[in-house]
Amino acid sequence: MIPEEALKKQGILDERRHHPQVVLLPVAALRSRLGRRGNQAEWVYSKSMYPLKKGQVANQAHVGLPPGTYEEEHGRRGFYGKSAHLYHTHPPTGWIRFEGKLRPHCFDLNKLTPPDLRDPDGGPVAFLGNRDVKVSVSRRSFPMPFLFRNADGDELYFVHRGEGVIETDFGPLPFEKGDYINLPRAVTYRVVPRTTDNFFLIIESQSEFEQPEKGLIGHHALYDPGVIITPDPAPALDDNTSQTEWEVRIKCENQFSKVFYPFNPLDVVGWKGDLTVWKVNMRDIRPIMSHRAHLPPSAHTTFVTQGAVVCSFLPRPLEEDAEALRVPFFHRNTDYDEFLFYHDGDFFSKDNIKPGMATLHPRGIHHGPHPKALANQGKKTRTDEYAVMLDGLNPIHVLPEGEGVEWADYWASWQAPQPVGAKS
Ligand SMILES: [Fe+2]
Numbered sequence: 001m002i003p004e005e006a007l008k009k010q011g012i013l014d015e016r017r018h019h020p021q022v023v024l025l026p027v028a029a030l031r032s033r034l035g036r037r038g039n040q041a042e043w044v045y046s047k048s049m050y051p052l053k054k055g056q057v058a059n060q061a062h063v064g065l066p067p068g069t070y071e072e073e074h075g076r077r078g079f080y081g082k083s084a085h086l087y088h089t090h091p092p093t094g095w096i097r098f099e100g101k102l103r104p105h106c107f108d109l110n111k112l113t114p115p116d117l118r119d120p121d122g123g124p125v126a127f128l129g130n131r132d133v134k135v136s137v138s139r140r141s142f143p144m145p146f147l148f149r150n151a152d153g154d155e156l157y158f159v160h161r162g163e164g165v166i167e168t169d170f171g172p173l174p175f176e177k178g179d180y181i182n183l184p185r186a187v188t189y190r191v192v193p194r195t196t197d198n199f200f201l202i203i204e205s206q207s208e209f210e211q212p213e214k215g216l217i218g219h220h221a222l223y224d225p226g227v228i229i230t231p232d233p234a235p236a237l238d239d240n241t242s243q244t245e246w247e248v249r250i251k252c253e254n255q256f257s258k259v260f261y262p263f264n265p266l267d268v269v270g271w272k273g274d275l276t277v278w279k280v281n282m283r284d285i286r287p288i289m290s291h292r293a294h295l296p297p298s299a300h301t302t303f304v305t306q307g308a309v310v311c312s313f314l315p316r317p318l319e320e321d322a323e324a325l326r327v328p329f330f331h332r333n334t335d336y337d338e339f340l341f342y343h344d345g346d347f348f349s350k351d352n353i354k355p356g357m358a359t360l361h362p363r364g365i366h367h368g369p370h371p372k373a374l375a376n377q378g379k380k381t382r383t384d385e386y387a388v389m390l391d392g393l394n395p396i397h398v399l400p401e402g403e404g405v406e407w408a409d410y411w412a413s414w415q416a417p418q419p420v421g422a423k424s
Helices: 002-011 012-018 026-034 370-380 410-413
Strands: 070-075 083-088 105-108 125-131 133-138 147-150 153-161 166-170 173-176 179-183 189-193 199-205 247-250 253-261 280-282 301-305 307-313 331-332 339-347 358-362 383-392
Touching: 105 410, 133 383, 153 339, 166 179, 173 179, 179 301, 199 307
Parallel strands: 070 331, 147 247
Antiparallel strands: 070 083, 105 358, 125 133, 133 199, 147 189, 153 179, 153 199, 166 173, 166 189, 179 280, 247 253, 301 307, 307 383, 339 358, 339 383
């Protein structure tokens, strides 16, 4: 329950006095006041109308579907806005052919060979992007022989595989599998892997990666800020090296410039303030769920940035309620393109997906569980998957490097035979 103090603070009690309709729609009012998604506040002022119901429906979304139907959530604003549930007699992914550009995509990113895989002087390879975010893979096998500074955007490194340290202006930060490492724009850093088989997913954003507002679930849900790790100063004075100059490679407007120093510029002996390099490991993220109804992906939001959100899907018990859906519901994205990177575990709701693969589901086309997962959902009690989702507000484009590792027939992967009218 929301304490009265909080309601007063948010001005909701006052609104009740002057606008009686808010009394009828407290959840919508609370959502608009408390459920902001970082800097995308404009998205949350969505007043529900009232529930219209026609034909055969479930009264509670994702629970107790009418027999023989497939539920689709047709929602706005990334599960925050208005929505309708449509009860289909066929799975919405039961298509037989596509024409034109729009279709679901799947990539085997294990097949990418970024220049930094073999050349210490090389860099990552970008395979997707839009005007807000760019997604790349680095397979850096050797320590950077230079320092790097990205003046084009903030970077979020996700460590799919590998161990080592990132040396930064703020001090060294050790990294390991499952780390999300936040490198603010224009921080100077150097990746020094200890292992040779490494795999980093890098999301570059035009703006900062911030923590989502957690609203009703409180500051310590998902992860406690106490698990965040920041670096301690460790100036690299390099007194005993024969190195005579240090290169800082700067990316600005996608062009590289170099500045050279006769000393190691990672020489900071102390830092203070509220801007720094920081990391959180996936194992420290504790997902929330309901044992009685499937929660939308937005319940798993880890970071927000301008034009995109990052969510983490982690192992958790599945819904216990006998009538509750245990797999993601069908939906056609309306306001977001959805990129999903499969990190580890058993990807129950999708066939033929292995760690290191990724999907891109563009707005306007449905996606949802594969037929086998839908049929077997009643037998599962837990999900054991680790995945990183990036939802982009603007259309995300596949770059040529992505096209080169695409599974061309992915769109047909929902085509396993299934009886028409089977209960989902
Ligand atoms: Fe989705």
